[in-house]
Amino acid sequence: MKAILEYWLVLAQGLWVTIWTSVCIIVGAALSAVVLGALRLSDTPALRVASMLVIEAIRAPSALILLFWVFYALPLLPGMPRLSPLAAAILVLALDGGVYGAEIVRAGIEAVHRGQTDACRALGLSKLQSFTKIVLPQALSQIVPAFGSLARSMIKWTAIASFIGVHDVLYVANFVRGQTYETVTVFCLLAAFYWILNVLCGFAFRALEQVLPLNRALRVARVSVRVASKADASVGAAG
Amino acid sequence: MLSAVEFSRSGPFVPAAAAAPMEADGSANRSQQAMWSIEFEKVSKSFGAHRVLVDLDLHVRPGEKVTLIGPSGSGKTTVLRLAMTLEKPTGGDIRVFGESIVFDAAGKPISGSQEARIRRRCGMVFQQFNLFPHLTVLQNLILAPTTVLRQSREQAEKSAFEYLRIVGLENKVHAYPAQLSGGQQQRIAIARALILRPEILLLDEITSALDPELAGEVLDVVRGLAQESKVTLLIVTHEMRFARDVSDRIVVFDAGRIIEQGSPEKIFTNPESERTRAFLRSILNH
Numbered sequence: 424m425k426a427i428l429e430y431w432l433v434l435a436q437g438l439w440v441t442i443w444t445s446v447c448i449i450v451g452a453a454l455s456a457v458v459l460g461a462l463r464l465s466d467t468p469a470l471r472v473a474s475m476l477v478i479e480a481i482r483a484p485s486a487l488i489l490l491f492w493v494f495y496a497l498p499l500l501p502g503m504p505r506l507s508p509l510a511a512a513i514l515v516l517a518l519d520g521g522v523y524g525a526e527i528v529r530a531g532i533e534a535v536h537r538g539q540t541d542a543c544r545a546l547g548l549s550k551l552q553s554f555t556k557i558v559l560p561q562a563l564s565q566i567v568p569a570f571g572s573l574a575r576s577m578i579k580w581t582a583i584a585s586f587i588g589v590h591d592v593l594y595v596a597n598f599v600r601g602q603t604y605e606t607v608t609v610f611c612l613l614a615a616f617y618w619i620l621n622v623l624c625g626f627a628f629r630a631l632e633q634v635l636p637l638n639r640a641l642r643v644a645r646v647s648v649r650v651a652s653k654a655d656a657s658v659g660a661a662g
Numbered sequence: 663m664l665s666a667v668e669f670s671r672s673g674p675f676v677p678a679a680a681a682a683p684m685e686a687d688g689s690a691n692r693s694q695q696a697m698w699s700i701e702f703e704k705v706s707k708s709f710g711a712h713r714v715l716v717d718l719d720l721h722v723r724p725g726e727k728v729t730l731i732g733p734s735g736s737g738k739t740t741v742l743r744l745a746m747t748l749e750k751p752t753g754g755d756i757r758v759f760g761e762s763i764v765f766d767a768a769g770k771p772i773s774g775s776q777e778a779r780i781r782r783r784c785g786m787v788f789q790q791f792n793l794f795p796h797l798t799v800l801q802n803l804i805l806a807p808t809t810v811l812r813q814s815r816e817q818a819e820k821s822a823f824e825y826l827r828i829v830g831l832e833n834k835v836h837a838y839p840a841q842l843s844g845g846q847q848q849r850i851a852i853a854r855a856l857i858l859r860p861e862i863l864l865l866d867e868i869t870s871a872l873d874p875e876l877a878g879e880v881l882d883v884v885r886g887l888a889q890e891s892k893v894t895l896l897i898v899t900h901e902m903r904f905a906r907d908v909s910d911r912i913v914v915f916d917a918g919r920i921i922e923q924g925s926p927e928k929i930f931t932n933p934e935s936e937r938t939r940a941f942l943r944s945i946l947n948h
Contacts, residue, residue: 542793
């Protein structure tokens, strides 16, 4: 227990870095996923091919190799910046999540009935208006549950940031283990941290699903049908 | 449900062209000059190797109510989708009020903005309603006026209430589509198309997804519209009685070609083509 009692502050700081990194990469992945996913379905062949190449280029190597490449190799190229360990980790993990998310977004957009885009065109909406006001709000009902699952994985991916010196919870836990030799306690604590973060992430995404426009509309409709059938039943019983 | 008289009283169905101002040089604008509201000139459409329309020639006068009938797969819906620019023709030209929706003046394919401008003169109601399920009835109705016509929200809502009253659904303003019956959804879809005051309204099998009782309430709305408004109607339907009631002209399709056209009386009582007779027998005996 010495590990916890004496090092709780550094562990908390490490946990904070993990949380902060997770939030950044999930938000970054979501944004890049929407852009890449939408470009994958563009009418312009060059944009479709470009987005596909980006997706394949980032998805093919392991995230750890990409991280090493961005942190160690990129600054050696002329004109390229040297990123801090945290910035490199966020950039790589957000892009890596984004390319997986792009396929989720693409599938979600394709799941929206074609009649919806026909109706948008018949009403004179531009492609951007159709996408932002009609297609994406409906596609989110398909995208968010799958992206929630990806986000939970992404929290676990943050552990590789410690390989380039980010002081996340794994980095700190290894330090504490080295100081106290309480390997079992430290790694149990580490597992508990990741478990709690994952569960909280799951709750957050389930809450998000509740407020999605299509889900909200369908929930209202379900409730009204239930109320109507109860009213019918009570009228029948009274009769 | 309101009667046909109320369609004319409120006046929202009067197409924009009818109230359009004269051009700066004093001449009537293009829609007033145009002899035809829609023209199909030798239009072909293929999906891969499958030819859906073959050298179609069809001319519709402003204000005319034309119903396309024929067996499934004969190309009727494709005619509407082409007129709405939801599909591009493989060959030929289509003009809306004299303006090509396929080529520009230089003979090149028209740009997206030109297409959008011409498309604004048409409205379409679909077989599957295609209401936006995540938006309420009111939001469905005001979306296009506020985003496309740049009307204020108050102005758009005022129009929306007017059209909801016309289709008899003013009490459903805050309902979501999933809370409505099929007939109610289709009436909302009609109101959503009409709120933009189209000069041409395309109705694609608007009762096919409805049971007969619900279909009746939708057809009543269109009957009122057909009798009292100056909008050009191009209708695809399998409801022969409805077609007879509302149409100025019936066009019979088979295998991507027009096999016969004429007044409802002629087509339903004395069709020339044996294929038309066979089709009508099969429909009316069904």
